[in-house]
Amino acid sequence: MSNASAPSSAGTPARHYIGLMSGTSMDGVDGVLATFAPQPEVLAHVHLPFPAPLRDALFALQSPGDNEIDREALAAQALVVVYADCCTALLQETALQAADIVAIGVHGQTIRHRPERGYTRQLNDPSRLAELTGIDVVADFRSRDLAAGGQGAPLVPAFHADVFGAPGQTRVICNIGGISNLSILRGKDEVHGFDCGPGNALLDAWAERTLGRPYDEGGRLAAAGTVDETLLKQLLDEPFFSASPPKSTGRDLFNTAWLDGKLQAWRDAGIGDAVDKAEHAADIQATLTALTARTIAEEIAIHAPGCDAVYVCGGGAHNETLMRALRTALREKAPSVAHVVSTQALGMDVEHVEALAFAWLAARFGQRAPGNLPAVTGARGLRVLGALYPR
Ligand SMILES: Nc1ncnc2c1ncn2[C@@H]1O[C@H](COP(=O)(O)OP(=O)(O)O)[C@@H](O)[C@H]1O
Ligand SMILES: [Mg+2]
Structure with a gap:
């Protein structure tokens, strides 16, 4: 990533990642701030619920309707304000600064998933998120897998x-x-x-x-x-x-x-x-x-x-x-x-897992390492997932 070797606030290379996941429940965003050394360690977790007007706008975009392009763009702007607030809260909780974060891996909010037609759409505005946070943003994790003939999902x-x-x-x-x-x-x-x-x-x-x-x-x-x-x-x-x-x-x-x-x-x-x-x-x-x-x-x-x-x-x-x-x-x-238990039994909070997966995918992108599994998605091969929006 562009700031991977730049000094962090402590003068050492940045090594933390933020993962942001807002899933199909549309309840809000889960964010984690984590390191991979190489085992993941979650330093903070923040859940921010979506404000009601944003939630309504996101629900309305789940099915075809009038003036979708304009509504989509405005909803994306409101969405990344919540994402950015989540990042600010994560930094506050850990007393870290933007310069300590290598990248944010952000899933976006799915508004269409049509692999049978070769596309999936995650509402997002990663440029604006980079602008609001001053942190490199990696986004759009699914479309490369679809381009390679896969489902684009699941990526976890x-x-x-x-x-x-x-x-x-x-x-x-x-x-x-x-x-x-x-x-x-x-x-x-x-x-x-x-x-x-x-x-x-x-x-x-x-x-x-x-x-x-x-x-x-x-x-x-x-x-x-x-x-x-x-x-x-x-x-x-x-x-x-x-x-x-x-x-x-x-x-x-x-x-x-x-x-x-x-x-x-x-x-x-x-x-x-x-x-x-x-x-x-x-x-x-x-x-x-x-x-x-x-x-x-x-x-x-x-x-x-x-x-x-x-x-x-x-x-x-x-x-x-x-x-x-x-x-x-x-x-x-x-x-x-023999056992049906939560991931807590493996030492990971149930709210952390999916957000951490997108921090991990951002780290994979940083190494230009593949993030998909052809046996899972049906893609023609391993692919590097995501696109970089530099800070
Ligand atoms: N205390 C609870 N009791 C029952 N269901 C819950 C509770 N807490 C969360 N949930 C369920 O989990 C959903 C959120 O799960 P989440 O993992 O965030 O899904 P997504 O990734 O799709 O957003 C809520 O919409 C609700 O259905
Ligand atoms: Mg959720």
Whole structure:
């Protein structure tokens, strides 16, 4: 990176990185400030929620609408103000300065993910972020993999393998963000990974609609309901679930329109108007929770036979009902799995993992080392991911 050998505030070469991740849950940004020496060490973590108008603008950009170019540019400007505030908070917490940071690795906010059409779009304004922070910015990590014929996603498995792979063990790292994705690690070197389907996205949509809250705290609403197997069958009737990897998905598919279509089919199948009644709110949440848990367990059973342990990260790890449902589903479908725990058991906070992955990808870019895994994304080969926006 341009300032890699420039003196830091302490007169020594800069060696810290910032990683910024704002995922499909659209709850806000997670930032970490970390070093790699070479094992990662997180010195600080900051989560900043999106202000309501920005969140509304980002949701509106998830589907086609009027005047998208203008709305996209303005939303990107507002987004990087939150990113920059996150960087400032990270520097304050660690008493470091901009000159101590080699680079910021920033994912951006996905507004379209259409690998079948050869593109993905992460809303971002990395030039403005470099201007606001005075730090080199590495952004646009996905498009090179797509250009090489890949899905552009998931990009975290290489990082997961580097930090969580263990010789002689088959481990699955399961990130439950808005969408859930798996990294299957056989030892440290054999790595597979793909998106499973909805993680929290539908749970959040239903919590918003029935509780007026952004998510179902601890999975309490789901815990009060009973899984409706007829509805679950409707929800599982989606080709994505049985498609073979490489595969990736997003809100382009698993959104409220998809959910409403499924609920309508369920209603048409004889439940009548009762779907909208309050007593069904908990049953529907319980069923959406089962959908997330069972689709994850099913993929682990198929693609990670003999798996020893599943480590969950992302906000879904805080949903106790979902974790319980995942344990139950895995007991049934993948009995070799002895442990279903959070990545905390491996010494890493569930909020840190994905943001740290983008700090790691920025460091890889700095070395001009590849960040993708062709076995995961389906790309023609290893590629250096990202583009540099110098400070
Ligand atoms: N205490 C909690 N109880 C239930 N769900 C939670 C809790 N905390 C976070 N979550 C879930 O995690 C989501 C955020 O997860 P995150 O890993 O940030 O996803 P993304 O990377 O898609 O933004 C929230 O939208 C919510 O669904
Ligand atoms: Mg998030």
